[in-house]
């Protein structure tokens with residue numbers, strides 16, 4: 001697979017990238033939507049986090065913004081491919097199962113560091129206007145995942161470039177990054193508490209933490225894990241949005257926090 005990827009032309013790489021990112025966005029988004037809107041509620045498993053209604057036209061906006069991100073991620077495949085062509089990075093075609101497993105663990109941890117740093121930068125006064133398109137989704141959906149400003153898509157999309165120049169990864173380890181990243185992203189934006197009994201700090205409570213990020217705007221900048229927010233003391237308390245949600249519940253209307 002490594003040789004196949006390297007032997008593609010630039011146009012083939014970009015076309016494959018577009019089909020890949022467009023495909024997984026729709027597939028993961030629709031699967032999460034069906035799971036959290038129909039399957040899990042029917043089973044009595046978990047519950048909706050934020051019962052406020054979506055803003056009119058929200059889904060259409062999320063799909064439109066996401067299609068620009070898909071364009072950037074897809075065409076952006078030229079960068080990892082380019083690193084290989086230039087010989088600045090190499091793939092390890094002989095990596096065994098254990099090596100691939102460990103590489104994926106490292107990339108999962110790196111993804112959280114990379115996300116926290118870029119996300120925190122996007123919350124600075126200088127860059128905040130490039131992050132507001134994502135935060136227009138106060139009550140999130142599984143289609144909020146790629147709903148960014150193009151600059152945010154560029155910042156988040158470069159996650160594998162630095163690891164690639166530092167280590168010869170297996171093709172499959174690198175291939176896993178957009179998949180696990182979108183999986184965690186769908187969990188984070190599902191607006192669904194999958195495991196209500198686990199503590200707020202638990203790995204399985206990631207959807208609660210990112211829901212609070214959208215409800216409160218500041219704090220909880222991490223992705224799937226909490227170590228970066230704990231390290232930099234940017235965690236939100238578990239009840240940070242309780243007053244806001246209770247007020248919206250009493251009004252029965254839409255509450256915009258941004």
Ligand SMILES: [Zn+2]
Nearest residue numbers: 119131135213
């Ligand atoms: Zn944010």
Ligand SMILES: [Zn+2]
Nearest residue numbers: 134189210214
């Ligand atoms: Zn978000």
